[in-house]
Amino acid sequence: MQPKLKIKRDDMVEVIAGKDRGKRGKVLRVFPREGRLIVEKINMIKRHTRPTQYQTQGGILEKEAKIHISNVMLVCSRCDAPVRVGRRTLEDGTKVRYCKKCNEVIDKT
Numbered sequence: 001m002q003p004k005l006k007i008k009r010d011d012m013v014e015v016i017a018g019k020d021r022g023k024r025g026k027v028l029r030v031f032p033r034e035g036r037l038i039v040e041k042i043n044m045i046k047r048h049t050r051p052t053q054y055q056t057q058g059g060i061l062e063k064e065a066k067i068h069i070s071n072v073m074l075v076c077s078r079c080d081a082p083v084r085v086g087r088r089t090l091e092d093g094t095k096v097r098y099c100k101k102c103n104e105v106i107d108k109t
């Protein structure tokens with residue numbers, strides 16, 4: 001079983017450490033085993049590429065590098081701020097994620 005992360009694909013997160021601190025972006029990919037994420041426009045790295053058969057133009061390609069999950073926090077749409085996420089089970093047995101600040105349910109897990 002893969003470890004469950006508190007952040008999922010399509011979540012809006014804010015970077016809380018490193019050079020991109022304070023920036024927000026959407027989670028594009030999650031790597032649960034590594035505890036890392038790819039976040040849109042965050043942790044951009046430059047890749048020098050050479051022309052290949054498929055890509056006729058070489059040059060510098062910018063792409064997102066993985067960022068560790070501990071460097072980001074989920075942005076609660078209600079608080080409009082990075083918040084801590086909790087989990088709880090509703091009366092009907094549904095497991096949900098919720099914002100620990102405003103108690104708003106974020107979504108089902």
Ligand SMILES: [Zn+2]
Binds near residue numbers: 100101103104
């Ligand atoms: Zn909230």
